[in-house]
Amino acid sequence: MARSSIRREDLKGRRPKILARAFCATHQEHPSLDNLLSPLEQRELAKIAMLLEYQTGGVAIFAEGEDAHFLYLISDGIVRLSRHLPDGTRQVLGFMWPGDLFGLAEEGRYINSAECLTRTTLFRFPLERLQTLLLSEPLLQLHLLAKAVHELRNAQHQLIVLGRFKSSRRLASMLLDICHHEAFFDPQTRILHLPMSRFDMADYLGTAPESVARAFVELERDGFVRRVSPRSVELLNANGMARFIRGVPRR
Amino acid sequence: MARSSIRREDLKGRRPKILARAFCATHQEHPSLDNLLSPLEQRELAKIAMLLEYQTGGVAIFAEGEDAHFLYLISDGIVRLSRHLPDGTRQVLGFMWPGDLFGLAEEGRYINSAECLTRTTLFRFPLERLQTLLLSEPLLQLHLLAKAVHELRNAQHQLIVLGRFKSSRRLASMLLDICHHEAFFDPQTRILHLPMSRFDMADYLGTAPESVARAFVELERDGFVRRVSPRSVELLNANGMARFIRGVPRR
DNA sequence: CGCCGACTTGACACCAATCAAGATAAGTGG
DNA sequence: CCACTTATCTTGATTGGTGTCAAGTCGGCG
Secondary structure (H helix, E strand, O other), rough: OOOOOOOOOOOOOOEEEEEEEHHHHHHHOOOOOOOOOOOOHHHHHHHHOOEEEEEEOOOOEOOOOOOOOOEEEEEEEEEEEEEEEEOEEEEEEEEEEOOOOOOOOEEEEOOOEEEEEEEEEEEEEEEHHHHHHHHOOOOHHHHHHHHHHHHHHHHHHHHHHHHHHOOOHHHHHHHHHHHHHHHHEEEEOEEEEOOOOOOHHHHHHOOHHHHHHHHHHHHHHHOOOEEEEOOEEEEHHHHHHHHHHHHOOOO | OOOOOOHHHOOOOOEEEEEHHHHHHOOOOOOOOOOOHHHHHHHHHHHEEEEEEOOOOOEEEEEEOOOOOOEEEEEEEEEEEEEEOOOEHHHHEEEEEOOEEEEOOOOOOOOOOEEEEEOEEEEEHHHHHHHHHEEEHHHHHHHHHHHHHHHHHHHHHHHHHHHHOHHHHHHHHHHHHHHHHHHEEEEEEEEEEOOOOOHHHHHHOOOOOHHHHHHHHHHOOOOOEEEEEEEEEEOOHHHHHHHHHHOOOOO
């Protein structure tokens, strides 16, 4: 029940490339906040934001225990939030997608670690200036509150998955979740791309990588999916898999 | 892995007694918001709040799927948040204590069920009027945001417990958590009072009631606790139990 | 004091963690 | 571009933990 899940990847530590202060983001050559925020929020946030680019996956953004000075908003890429336990185990608390906020702190320190899984660009907001801004822009703050509540819902959903599902049901649930992110699921070919390793999946699902492999075997045996390669899966029967997750009879 | 956890208690459904509009709460004969909120917040919130009292435990406050019109703040008592799955299982997402907010909604409907475990008094805020108030009182909204973030941290902590701990470690973690609520732990006698049943504990810990009993046996065998009665436990070695949870060697 | 439900204990089966080894894929350098 | 190297992924065998069913005990409430 306790095994170290630390991988080579975690040891890489290239520094992010600071692209520009965020108000340059309104130019065409840089990512835009357009799809993520309203014009008002965009204008105000841009004043205090910095745009960062992590050129490659596997780079740490911050680590648990570090002094927390920033809140982060993903423009592009995937970020893994995790916590390391004294017994050498790791729990992945979630994967953050474009538009998601992260950088939860407690008493001035980050309580989770954040690493990007892919090439990632994100906006960085200084906490003190952000708080001042939130107090002067209640609508923006309400938006932030909504995002926090959204994260809370996600966490509660995962509580159910970890508390009540066996490993194959956990995996099925995760696969359907990823489907909702268009960049990783093509409804035409029904091919789902997995941006994370089996280790990451296992640590997210509260199991071992071997169990994830066996769960894939079960989902394939039932005709729900087909592994094309370790990182890509064909969804053969999404509805059936949804029923399998709910636990009601197949038909 | 899937067994119905529905108990008699869930069938009770007595209506709450509406004590007073909340601004009466500043009178001495009613519970006060003093300890929970700043004077400003108290004054503003009181204008829209209603004070409810649930005379006995086991009463439903709201159920998942119902139209959501209110946010709740506990003045006194314990509330259980849970979700029922199609397979008849139940997951308890958390227990709410005095000062905690609950009533999370999605698209206008509650996504969790809330029942009080004990006699409970709570403040009820109409959602629309609350939102208006939040927009005009940014400081109050920031307070609410902090509470939401606090809930998110709790949920993430429980994700670790469910994802990485075996049942006895889960139970130990839960017992220490309850210790932090003074009303249920007396540091003098070291007696911890459990306000919930074994079924509730099991559904919170993602296990079966039988496993909770066996986990108690293990914690007793190791000299961490002693069961005085089903609902009260003597803490013999809190530090040792904390080490047990962390998973590092005893000494 | 008696009843009923909550709690505990035991037996057994199943699921998943672990250890070990082999297969596959990806990355690297010539 | 290919061969080599290395890590990831998968599969097998074994063990331990826990869900489940069953039966008994305890405790609280009327």
